[in-house]
Amino acid sequence: MPELPEVESIKNGLRPLVAGRRITAVEVFRAGAVKSLPVEDFCRGLAGNRILGVERRGKFLIFPLDDRRYLIAHLRMTGVLLWDGGDVPYVSARFHLEGGHVLVFQDRRGLGKLWLVEGPDTVVGGLGPEPLQPEFSPEALRERLKKRSAPIKALLLDQHFLAGLGNMYADEVLFRARVHPLKRARDLSPAETARLHRAVREVLSRGIALKGASVDTYRLPDGGKGSAHSAFQVAHRRGLPCPVCSTPIERISLRGRGAYFCPKCQNRLLDIPL
DNA sequence: CCCGGAACCTGAAGGC
């Protein structure tokens, strides 16, 4: 599933391909994917426009255009952006670019979204801090956590609290920080909060270095896979031994999705130093 | 404002 490391890797792959290139035509095959405008206006507004670059905010891809508007894409769970992708199923939209190239928005479950807007903030304005930027500091994290009673994992997944983490990387972050996913945010010790901050940075940086995790449909724009999933220690590993203590990894349900953790290393009541 | 659950969506995988 595309989370911050996957979207960052897609951004890095797309930038040299699309930057400076003009859009010649746009076809939309799943009308529900277009959010900001009627589909006709969306296509007409993009045709003839030049893509100036590619940016990322949280899990959103942002393409500044030369008419000062912005094309924004969110891949949700199964969205893929394929450069010169040929005859593939589940195509939500095709962006034809000068030079005969085509950027294919493929999306098996069809939950991905597209916007054409005057400014990016109308779409991404409510997002929390970027975890790899200085604005995400240990002090700011501690201050915000101590007012909240929700399970820590629910907060890590809340894009208004922190932008970019999804289910898989949240599990990896909590394991690395040795924090139980159900522990209430305000109950984290200063040491746990410090470990959590560091773990967010380390897990996401490693995910980017490995070009994302190719579970399910995730692919880079050239069709290649990332390898971050091979570094996962608890995510999707129910019953397998914890890499630290060999206790079988458990799965519980939290907010309708799986939370994988080591019941020994991530004790809900005890603060176990690394 | 805060929290938790359902809905959206399409498969793969496993049990019986």
Added chain:
DNA sequence: TGCCTTCAGGTTCCGG
């Protein structure tokens, strides 16, 4: 063989 359930999860909406 075929049917049913569970799992996969990013975001938004709704009720308490």
